[in-house]
Amino acid sequence: MMKKTKTTPGASKEDVAAPVAPKRRRKKKAPPSKSGTVAIIGRPNVGKSTLLNILVKFRLSAISPRPQTTRHKILGVLTGEGYQIAFLDTPGVPYKTSHALDRLLVMRSLDAVLEADLAVLVVEPKLPADIERRLIDELQRLNKPSILAINKIDVVKKAELLPIMQEYSRLYPFLEIFPLSALQLDDVEALLDMVVKHLPEGPPLFEPDELTDRPERFLAGEMIREQVFNVCKQEVPYAVAVEIDTFEEQSAEYRGKDYIRAVLYVEKDSQKAILIGRSGEMLKKIGAQARQEIETLLGRPVYLETWVKVYPKWRKDKAFLQRIGY
Ligand SMILES: Nc1nc2c(ncn2[C@@H]2O[C@H](COP(=O)(O)OP(=O)(O)OP(=O)(O)O)[C@@H](O)[C@H]2O)c(=O)[nH]1
Ligand SMILES: [Mg+2]
Structure with missing residues (x-):
């Protein structure tokens, strides 16, 4: 009894050697990670x-x-x-x-x-x-x-x-x-x-199918901001922040589409007028292009609603920056 207990926790030569040998073999076979x-x-x-x-x-x-x-x-x-x-x-x-x-x-x-x-x-x-x-x-x-x-x-x-x-x-x-x-x-x-x-050796830190740590809500907001930059040629895009305030997946109210409501903040009334455009043309174009991009991203149909709001000097307002995720 005493002998057994003494030898069981890996004290014998075979016991110690056993886990080491296959490990070495495995290391040779697998490509370096x-x-x-x-x-x-x-x-x-x-x-x-x-x-x-x-x-x-x-x-x-x-x-x-x-x-x-x-x-x-x-x-x-x-x-x-x-x-x-x-x-x-x-x-x-x-x-x-x-x-x-x-x-x-x-x-x-x-x-x-x-x-x-x-x-x-x-x-x-x-x-x-x-x-x-x-x-x-x-x-x-x-x-x-x-x-x-x-x-x-x-x-x-x-x-x-x-x-x-x-x-x-x-x-x-x-x-x-x-x-x-x-x-x-x-x-x-x-x-x-x-x-x-030049990458160091080490195990992967993310699941193989993981792409980013950002939620879909964030990526959708970025796609809207990207379209603001692409569509609106003035300096206005620099004064725009996008906040997604509603993101309802497969909303019953919108016939199964994802319902996304985005607020586009600008700093001045004049910027708001430019962003919306004559009879809403600019905002419509931004919304339509962004919706397509978001649909491609999500692989689902989307109902996108965009609103423009004025928030004076938001770029200097640390609390606001934090609230919208900067
Ligand atoms: N001709 C040319 N244009 C490029 C090349 N790579 C990127 N661009 C263009 O350069 C512009 C800026 O590209 P971005 O990828 O937004 O640049 P960025 O460095 O991320 O810019 P910031 O986010 O403002 O810091 C876009 O219009 C791209 O299409 C290239 O190799 N050749
Ligand atoms: Mg960039």
């Missing part, structure tokens, strides 16, 4: 959100031809063969921060760098300017492994790239300096390979 967080940072309008969406193969982040479209840190998870990457799209870091909202956006971007295993600094095919130098200082301070993605090379001559690449390599020991066009799928795939190569 790589996993990590990758922050996509850079000045506004360089194509960060375009890259994120193509990388995760999903229209997750709002894209527009105008700077400062992204206002949140947006997580997009990509699970592939032997790896999982948690990409963080970030608001473009502006030249100047003029109100509380801008300062919040810069903080988001720096937060993302802080929590990332790897940073992808996205730049235009131009020599580094103040914003890039500031971001590189941040990478330096954190000693962050980083890849430089020189995007939009479709708009420059090849010969112009060399001095740009040289200048950047002088500023920071980037793991890779990669000129690309986010509009070329091959380029984005090559960038993905580089990211995977």
